Amino acid sequence: MSIEVKNLIKSFEDKVVINDISFNVNDGEVLAIVGFSGSGKSTVLKLISGLIPYDNGEIITSEGDIAMVFQYSALFDSLNVFENISFALRERKDLRKLYTEEQLHEIVAQKLELVGLQGIENKYPSELSGGMQKRVSFARAIVTKPNTILYDEPTAGLDPMSSTLIEDYIVSLKHEINAASIVVTHQMSTITRTADRVIMLYDGKIVFEGTPDELLRQDTPYTKQFVTASLEGPMQMKA
């Protein structure tokens, strides 16, 4: 079991954002977390990655690195692509003496090839398009060979072709490094093309758990409202 979340609770001041949720993700599996804005999807990723502490419950991940692909790429804008991708290998105490400069260039070139962006090592993030930035952030995330990958809205704001490209990378990474992956998304294409299982959050709770096909079948009021993007249903948009 690569990620196991048990009875997780998180509040911000008086507001309970995650209210006693449990789920698991196996190695080589992609779990999509869906739900309307403000349902607590990104908070789950931040809790799993350790960026924010949780109030109660348990998160168990298998040993190894956790990588995260951020919604807006979060590339370091003062560093070029080579420095961005090799950042962890150069700065982490346990990794910084393992590689020579030549090996670092080789590793970065390999990762860039994997995301179809050869020869852009010297470019800065501001010189890249949104889709390219996202692909560089993929390369940066997998450079430490993580066994858990978290994607926060990986296709948000991208054109349909770039979205398809990113979705293909998520699937190919799943096969190549056998990582347990969680994808937070709103986009139906991302859910159907990448996920093995889906959970839907509403008001900090899991209101649906199943396969993408089961989600599309709209058997419950929640899945029906989500798939049809209807304003009528059990889920109300919060002001």
Next chain:
Amino acid sequence: MVTFAQYLRRSATYKVFSAIVSDMVVFMSTMGQIAQMGLRMLKRIMIDGIQFKELFVQCERFGISSLPITLSIVGMTSIIVSSQVANEMVKQGGSGLIGMLMTILTVREVGVIMSGFAITSMIGSSLASELATMRVTEQVDAIDVLGVDSVGYLFTPRVLSGILMMPVIVIIASVFGIILGGVASNIFSGLSYRAYFTSVWLGLFMKDLWVCLAKAAVFGGTIALISCTCGYFAKGGAKGVGLATTKAVVWSFISIVIWDMIFAMLFFF
């Protein structure tokens, strides 16, 4: 019928007092965050050591890029002070002491405090906005997720560069200020360069120099630490970046004055 409590709450005195108390609370909590970040940084230095490449980059930024503005501010302040003082001193027959007076003033206060203000405006604001932007664009989160301690990576080279470079800047700016003081005395009061620079040496004390260097290092470290902390804890978007920068500049100015007072009480009373 307005009760006394309601009347009190509406009064200007109450509003001013509550604003002061609320500012004090914010100040104390910011100081707490700064101390916490300082300790976390020291812990990271003990565990991870210092990344000298990044330290040199920050030293260059702290020292070289801030020098023109610092020289301008210290130089102009020296011109203002000497043009005010030299005329009176000449009238009172104290022309032989103008160089000495300018040296004491510059080494003890003008050089270091004006450099502190210049560095705060130029480097402090830039550090705060840089880190705040990194925070709101999730770059700080990305550093942590990649397994690198963001405080160690961001704070250590910036704060150390402040401690190392500020004394260098203050020495250069003070020498520049003393020289410009002589030029201004010559232009405004007709004092000869020989008379001015002969008396400069009379105002140069070893104790003043050591205190000046120590004060500069403390100011440099404080400005960098406060600015980095304010940026690191920024929230929200562009507005959060602006607020963090303002906070960094205001707290740095206040801290410089408080440190200056502490140094004055410790060494010159």
